[in-house]
Amino acid sequence: AQSVxxxxxxxxxxxxxxxxxxxxxxxxxxxxLFWYVQYPNRGLQxxxxxxxxxxxxxxxxxxxxxxNKSQTxxxxxxxSALVSDSALYFCAVRDGQAxxxxxxxxxxxxxxxxx
Amino acid sequence: xxGITQSPKYLFRKEGQNVTLSCEQNxxxxxxxxxxxxxxxxxxxxxxxxxxxDFQKGDIAEGYSVSREKKESFPLTVTSAQKNPTAFxxxxxxxxxxxxxxxxQGTRLTVx
Numbered sequence: 001a002q003s004v005x006x007x008x009x010x011x012x013x014x015x016x017x018x019x020x021x022x023x024x025x026x027x028x029x030x031x032x033l034f035w036y037v038q039y040p041n042r043g044l045q046x047x048x049x050x051x052x053x054x055x056x057x058x059x060x061x062x063x064x065x066x067x068n069k070s071q072t073x074x075x076x077x078x079x080s081a082l083v084s085d086s087a088l089y090f091c092a093v094r095d096g097q098a099x100x101x102x103x104x105x106x107x108x109x110x111x112x113x114x115x
Numbered sequence: 116x117x118g119i120t121q122s123p124k125y126l127f128r129k130e131g132q133n134v135t136l137s138c139e140q141n142x143x144x145x146x147x148x149x150x151x152x153x154x155x156x157x158x159x160x161x162x163x164x165x166x167x168x169d170f171q172k173g174d175i176a177e178g179y180s181v182s183r184e185k186k187e188s189f190p191l192t193v194t195s196a197q198k199n200p201t202a203f204x205x206x207x208x209x210x211x212x213x214x215x216x217x218x219x220q221g222t223r224l225t226v227x
Contacts, residue, residue, distance in 0.1 A: 006157075032213040043119075043205055043218035044158075051213040090157065094213070101146040101165050101211050102173070107157035 002027040004093050004106035012112045019081040021089050021109045023074045029097025033074040035065055038088040038108075047089075050074060051096070061085070081113045118142065121206050121219035128193070128200070128226050136191045136222045138206035147189035148207040148216060151175060158205065164189055165211070193224065201226045 003026045013019050025031055032051055036044040048059025055067045065076045074091060091106040119140045128134045138147065146165050150158040160173030164183040178197025183189055189208075193200045203223050209216040 009155075034215055036218075041203075041221070041223070043121075043220045044207075046215045046217065049213070049215050092216075096213060101209065102160065102163060102171075103148060103207075103209075103216055104160065105150070105158040 002093055002095050002102070002104045004091050004104055006089075006091055006106035006109045008109050009107075010110045010112065012114065013081050015083050015113050015115050016080050019076075019078040019085065019111065019113070021076040021091075021111060023076065023091030023106060024072050025074060025091070025093040026072060027093055027095040029095045031072075031074075032094040032096045033065075033067065034092040034094075034103075035059065035063070035074075035076050036090045036092065036105075038090065044090060047076070081111075083113050083115055086111055086113045119206060119208055119217055119219040121204075121222050123222060124220065126222055126224045128224065130226055131195045133192055133194050134200075134224065136193065136204055136206075136224070138189045138191065138219060139187055140189075140208045140217075141187060142208055142210075142217065143186070144208035144210050144217075145186070146209045146211050146216075147183070148209075149173075149179075149181065149189070149191045150205045150207065152203040152205060152221075161191065161204075200224055 035047040050067045122137045148163040149161040162181040164170035180192045206219045207216040
C-alpha cells in the first residue's frame with residue numbers, strides 16, 4: 001500500500017523568511033511525487049512533480065522540492081515566503097511501477113505567512 | 116478552454132436521499148478520480164477510473180457509487196447508505212502516471 005505523511009498540521013513563517021513544508025512517503029516501487037496548493041473553497045492547483053532525474057525540482061510561484069530517496073522525503077521549499085503563499089499544501093504519491101493510477105494524498109499542511 | 120467542471124458548486128440533500136455529483140472534463144484524460152475532503156483533513160480517495168467502463172474502489176468507497184460510460188464524464192452518486200456525507204467533494208483527471216492530476220473546483224455537499 002502507498003501512503004504519504006505530512007507531519008505538520010500548520011507552519012507559521014514571517015514574510016521574507018524561508019518556507020519548508022515536510023512530506024514523507026511510502027511506496028513499493030518507484031515514487032512519482034507531487035505538490036499541490038489549495039485556497040479556500042477551491043480545487044487543488046498543481047505546483048510541481050518529481051518523476052526521475054535531478055533530485056531538486058523547480059515548480060510554479062518560486063517553489064521547489066527536494067527528493068531524498070534514502071529518507072523517503074519530498075519536502076517543499078521556498079526561499080522567501082509571501083503573504084499570498086498562505087494556503088493549504090498537499091503532497092501526493094503515485095507508485096510508478098503499479099498497474100493502476102491510484103494517487104494518494106497526505107493530510108495537508110496549512111501555511112500561514114505573517115507580514 | 117480545457118478543464119474539469121464540477122457541478123453544482125453547492126448541494127443540499129435531505130437525509131435518506133441519493134444525490135449525484137457531476138464531473139466533466141474536456142482534457143481527453145483517461146484517468147479520473149473522486150476525493151472527499153473533510154474540514155481540517157486531507158483528501159481521501161473514493162473511486163478512480165483508468166478507462167471507460169472500468170473503475171476501482173478507493174479507500175472510502177462504502178456508501179458511494181460511480182459510472183464511467185463516457186471518457187469525459189465520471190459522476191459520483193452519494194447514496195443514503197453513506198452515514199456522514201456532508202463534505203467537500205473534489206474530482207480530478209490525468210492522462211495517467213507520471214502526469215499530474217488536474218482538479219475541478221469542488222462541490223460542497225450538505226445534508227440537512
